[in-house]
Amino acid sequence: MKVMQSRGSPQPGPGAPFAVTVQEREAAVVVHTSGELDASTVPRLRAIMRGVLSGAPAVLVVDLSGVTFLGSAGMHLLLEIQNLAGDTEVRVVADAHSTVKPLRLTRLVDVLDLYPTLAQALRQA
Secondary structure, rough: EEEEEEEOOOOOOOHHHHHHEEEEEEOOOOEOOOEOOOOOOHHHHHHHHHHHHHHHEEEEEEEEEEEEEOHHHHHHHHHHHHHOOOOEEEEEOOOOOHHHHHHHHHHHOOOOOOOHHHHHHOOOO
16 A cells, blocks of 8 residues: 655644545545645645546545535535546545535535445445
8 A cells, every 4th residue: 555645734824734645545546634625725635636636546535534624615626526537436535524514515415425434435446
């Protein structure tokens, strides 16, 4: 399993530091994010996601289980990833109130392939 990490803080202000870990697994690439996913952190995650998608994995799992805030820019990025994915199947792990509530309010739960746990998302791979 290959692991790549990107750590750092978003613009100064409240909130947890933003971090991204990419893990290559047999059947999928898992991108785990933690911290706030908003306009200040989306550009870095977008660059990482584009790099992952350039490898054309069969399955991309976007693990939001460590995300403490999901802003509109983060939700837009999820749609962008899905649109850029081509033949790659995109799965999103979201289980916390901070991620599930905005996805429900915007009805993105009807558009994204959501799983409550990483294990369940990987089991389908």
